[in-house]
Amino acid sequence: MSGPPATADQLGAEHRHPGVAHHRHELDRVSRPPGHALVVFGASGDLTARKLLPAIAALEEHGALPEGFAVVGVARTEWKDDDFRQAAARAAGDHSPSWQKLVSTFRYVAGEYGHPDTFSELETVLGELDRTAGTGGNRVYYLATVPDLFGVVAQGLADHGANVPGPGGSFSRLVVEKPYGHDLQSAKELDQALHAAFDESQIYRIDHYMGKETVQNVLALRFANAIFEPVWNRRYVDSVQITVAEDLGVEHRGGFYEKAGALRDIVQNHVMQVLALTLMEPPSAVDAQGIRDEKVKLLRAVMLPEVDAVASMAVRGQYTAGTIGGQPVPGYRQEEGVDPQSDTETYVALKLAVDNWRWAGVPVYVRTGKRLEKRATEVTLQFHRVPHLAFGANLARDLRPNSLLMRIQPDEGISLIFGAKVPGEEFRLRSVGMDFSYTEAFPGVTADAYERLLHDVMIGDPTLFVRTDEVERAWQIVDPLLEAWAEEDSPLSHYAAGTWGPHEADLLLARDLRQWRDP
Numbered sequence: 001m002s003g004p005p006a007t008a009d010q011l012g013a014e015h016r017h018p019g020v021a022h023h024r025h026e027l028d029r030v031s032r033p034p035g036h037a038l039v040v041f042g043a044s045g046d047l048t049a050r051k052l053l054p055a056i057a058a059l060e061e062h063g064a065l066p067e068g069f070a071v072v073g074v075a076r077t078e079w080k081d082d083d084f085r086q087a088a089a090r091a092a093g094d095h096s097p098s099w100q101k102l103v104s105t106f107r108y109v110a111g112e113y114g115h116p117d118t119f120s121e122l123e124t125v126l127g128e129l130d131r132t133a134g135t136g137g138n139r140v141y142y143l144a145t146v147p148d149l150f151g152v153v154a155q156g157l158a159d160h161g162a163n164v165p166g167p168g169g170s171f172s173r174l175v176v177e178k179p180y181g182h183d184l185q186s187a188k189e190l191d192q193a194l195h196a197a198f199d200e201s202q203i204y205r206i207d208h209y210m211g212k213e214t215v216q217n218v219l220a221l222r223f224a225n226a227i228f229e230p231v232w233n234r235r236y237v238d239s240v241q242i243t244v245a246e247d248l249g250v251e252h253r254g255g256f257y258e259k260a261g262a263l264r265d266i267v268q269n270h271v272m273q274v275l276a277l278t279l280m281e282p283p284s285a286v287d288a289q290g291i292r293d294e295k296v297k298l299l300r301a302v303m304l305p306e307v308d309a310v311a312s313m314a315v316r317g318q319y320t321a322g323t324i325g326g327q328p329v330p331g332y333r334q335e336e337g338v339d340p341q342s343d344t345e346t347y348v349a350l351k352l353a354v355d356n357w358r359w360a361g362v363p364v365y366v367r368t369g370k371r372l373e374k375r376a377t378e379v380t381l382q383f384h385r386v387p388h389l390a391f392g393a394n395l396a397r398d399l400r401p402n403s404l405l406m407r408i409q410p411d412e413g414i415s416l417i418f419g420a421k422v423p424g425e426e427f428r429l430r431s432v433g434m435d436f437s438y439t440e441a442f443p444g445v446t447a448d449a450y451e452r453l454l455h456d457v458m459i460g461d462p463t464l465f466v467r468t469d470e471v472e473r474a475w476q477i478v479d480p481l482l483e484a485w486a487e488e489d490s491p492l493s494h495y496a497a498g499t500w501g502p503h504e505a506d507l508l509l510a511r512d513l514r515q516w517r518d519p
């Protein structure tokens, strides 16, 4: 991962003032990338405005951009440099003089992605910037277009030699957004198209969950502490739950979501990444190969669902009208851009199994959904019950098994749930929590996921990016579900917006005498 290890001095400072925030440490210590041009394809689009431009602005504010830096937008929209510059100023919502100065250097190329002229013009602009802005022949190409065009753009770049690192060790990197295919076959085809133009070592596939501080903190919790790893296995862990709950609906993305659904949109990527980090073996080093080798090994151990058995291990649901935060909200079928007869799932619950020495027999329950009661992403390790309860069952009725809860968002933190004696004459027991809050320990701003990931691309650190073998394995796991759900009589459950999902998802756990944790 980026950044040098903390020096003894830095650690000393933390020790002398425990709990005192040094929230700028991380950002203050980031290395400045070498000079380069960042080329954004899909520059007039939503993702650029919502995520990329604010991330570039944040990097600028934190002094993490190189001296020689330029941004070039490319899109079909007939804009001029000035239109892009205005969009950049608006998107970042910040008018600091230094950001304005940077934005005034942004360039824009309008053109069709399939047309050679677009790439010739881009080449001319980039050559000019090498001479005037000190970008040194280095390039980061960011694919923020609709996914159908990823391969076309990569080919256009290759045809103009833009994929080949230049003389003197300059670099050329390609950043690819999700969705990375819509099933295993299409992901393989996309890979073929990209690999025809770029080497795997040049490709950075984004999963923004990997850029979240609290997702990375799973690694710290597990591998920077001696007390957790010994119990991180089937001997102590009864079951694992992963929840990615959103209270938002599909917003204005109904058209996109109709073709995606919750399984493709969240489970194939974000959930699989979190699951892999939580359950993988310790890597010998937290670096690109160490982390990604272990993640893919774990994903390979996830048992592939049998198409015929999908009904017994998976539930899909769709929200109907309901109430969120006291406000009435429409059902999925009434959302803009959605077919009124749509069978697209907005909720998924799964029971997965990991077939290896560490996790044999430990069910991994996963759920995600839109328009649930509240936004909450968390991972829970539920431990076994004590082998013998020496207190009367009546006195222990409020006692739950131990669990370790990693709250990824919001309210980021970690809680250990354990039993305590309720004060009083009786020996009554109750579960209580020992809580760590991220914002209390590290007040202040933490880098947004996109800011972090963009910076990692700039310095050439692929640790937090998804490798081709991980993507393929994740599709292998979800493909049988897609196949089963494509059948006409495949059941679709419904749940009212603002609830915790369909009743069938509760039954999935109740059958195993377990229940979902209430976030």
Ligand code: BG6
Pocket: 246, 265, 377
């Ligand atoms: C995106 C999905 O990848 O992740 C969205 O396409 C979803 O549908 C979003 O809302 C959730 O991200 P976050 O960071 O808000 O949890």
